[in-house]
Each structure stands twice: as structure tokens, then as C-alpha cells.
Amino acid sequence: MIRIIALTEAGQKLGRQLEAELADSQLHFKPQPFAETVQRYFSDGNRLIMICATGIVMRTLSPVIANKHQDPAVLVLDEKGEFVIPLLSGHEGGANQWAVEIAEYLSATAVITTAKPYLQPQYAVGMGCERGCSEAHLRQHLEQCLARADLTIEQISSINSIDIKADEQGLIALAASLQLPFQCWNKQQLATVEAQLTMRSEYVYNTVGVYGVAESAALFAAQQLTGDSAEIVFAKHKTDKATCAIARSFPL
Known part of the structure; x- marks a missing residue:
């Protein structure tokens, strides 16, 4: 399942747009308790779309990150929907391609930082x-x-x-x-x-x-x-x- 997490009113609006577009997705606005809830979603294998600052995501997920072969894909979006960052499981979990797809839908920019995009797949x-x-x-x-x-x-x-x-x-x-x-x-x-x-x-x-x-x-x-x-x-x-x-x- 895809969990969309938003922390601001503008982020909630963007989250509703994504929820309507993405099958098997659910929007959560300011879930409480925040860290425990998001960590549970992640540990249960849910893919995450976090509409908030990257630092918040890293501090929240750092205690439960395992490795790139097990962790579900995590995307981070700004509340305006201008940038989509595949934060975790870029290659292995498919976050890179997922970011490209979400960015295309939002007319946003996918910020891909993982290595080897120049090699012939x-x-x-x-x-x-x-x-x-x-x-x-x-x-x-x-x-x-x-x-x-x-x-x-x-x-x-x-x-x-x-x-x-x-x-x-x-x-x-x-x-x-x-x-x-x-x-x-x-x-x-x-x-x-x-x-x-x-x-x-x-x-x-x-x-x-x-x-x-x-x-x-x-x-x-x-x-x-x-x-x-x-x-x-x-x-x-x-x-x-x-x-x-x-x-x-x-x-x-």
C-alpha cells in the first residue's frame, strides 16, 4: 500500500491529488503519534510519499531503516509539488522510476541522485x-x-x-x-x-x-x-x- 503523509494544508491538498491518482493509496494528514505511525507504515512494507522536509523524513525513519534490499521505496515532495526526490530504495525498491512517474504526473522535476544512470540497462x-x-x-x-x-x-x-x-x-x-x-x-x-x-x-x-x-x-x-x-x-x-x-x- 502507498501511504501519503502530509504535514501542512498545502501538502494535504497535494496529497489529495495524489491519492485520487494512485491506486491502493491513502492520505494521512498529521498522523499522531507521528514518528511511531510513520515508522510502523515503513516497517510493514508500505511505500511512502512524504510531503514535508527531507530532514524530517530522515530523522523519523533512521531508527527503522534496514537495507536497500528490504526497505520500501520512499519519496519526498515539497508541498508545492515542484520536486520529487527518491530518498530510499532508488534502484532496488524502484523509487527512482516511481519518482519519474510521479514527477511526470505533477509536471514536476524528479531529483535522481543514485549512481549508474549512465550505464546501459x-x-x-x-x-x-x-x-x-x-x-x-x-x-x-x-x-x-x-x-x-x-x-x-x-x-x-x-x-x-x-x-x-x-x-x-x-x-x-x-x-x-x-x-x-x-x-x-x-x-x-x-x-x-x-x-x-x-x-x-x-x-x-x-x-x-x-x-x-x-x-x-x-x-x-x-x-x-x-x-x-x-x-x-x-x-x-x-x-x-x-x-x-x-x-x-x-x-x-
Whole structure:
């Protein structure tokens, strides 16, 4: 879940705008007790949008920050919505890309400070689908997701899913028609990137043993491409029959 925290009237107005735009988000205006509440949200894995001073965020979260592989993404915005700063989990938690998306929506400036933006990223697609989903539906969904992520199929290294989809004919045919490897990963492998998911589904977990097929498969595959940690660049998007996510990693 996305927790939007605002401390001023102007920040509350901006928070309402973001709450209306972002699915699975909730605005909290001057939550009390402040530090304990925000720390609890963070420790529970909620992504945070903090509309306040950066110093307040750092002093509040410093006691509960673990590491870049576990911590949820945190963005800091000024109350006018002019700047969006990915404060924590820029690469690993997807905060950098999330900041770019929020900045685009607000016509703001994303302030990216993490290293390696100049390196050539490697991209991997993760997909899930209901049994018997057609290649045509999967292709249309993939093409729409690529367009929204401002990517082309030539930039994609592989199509990926969970091992129970290894015989899924639509996915097999899609990868073959695009001349891309179709790779399937088991739930133990996919569980290693669980902390980096932008959203989690209890239903999916109870069905296949991971909290998300598309994002998990994309992250794990991207990680294998370079040996470095990966990040989500296009969060899970779904139709009534399929899901798609895109992740990237940078060469060491």
C-alpha cells in the first residue's frame, strides 16, 4: 500500500491529488503519534510519499531503516509539488522510476541522485496469465506495456514467468514469435526478490506460492542478466487475462 503523509494544508491538498491518482493509496494528514505511525507504515512494507522536509523524513525513519534490499521505496515532495526526490530504495525498491512517474504526473522535476544512470540497462519482461490465454492477447498487452514504459521490444532480453507456466502455449508462442528466450523460475527463486515488489497479492500467494508472478519473474530475470540487483521500471499492469511487468539491472 502507498501511504501519503502530509504535514501542512498545502501538502494535504497535494496529497489529495495524489491519492485520487494512485491506486491502493491513502492520505494521512498529521498522523499522531507521528514518528511511531510513520515508522510502523515503513516497517510493514508500505511505500511512502512524504510531503514535508527531507530532514524530517530522515530523522523519523533512521531508527527503522534496514537495507536497500528490504526497505520500501520512499519519496519526498515539497508541498508545492515542484520536486520529487527518491530518498530510499532508488534502484532496488524502484523509487527512482516511481519518482519519474510521479514527477511526470505533477509536471514536476524528479531529483535522481543514485549512481549508474549512465550505464546501459538490461531489461526483462515478466508475465503471468490465466490458463489458455492466447498469444494475440499476450502480445497486445505486452506492446501496450512497452509503449507506456517508453521501451521497444528490441530492448527486451527475455520473457519470464513462474515454472508452473512452463507449458503455457500462449507465452511460449509469444516468446518464439519475438525471438526471445522464455524462462521460467521456481517459487524459491522468485521469493528472493519479494521485498522489491511494488504490490503483493495474497490471492496469488495462496495460489502459486509467490506474491506476484509478473514483477517477481521480471526482477529475478533482470538480476541474472548482470549479476547486480534489479529494479522495477514498469509495475504490474493487468488485463482480465494477463499481467505484465518490466524490470532492469545495470552492468557491474
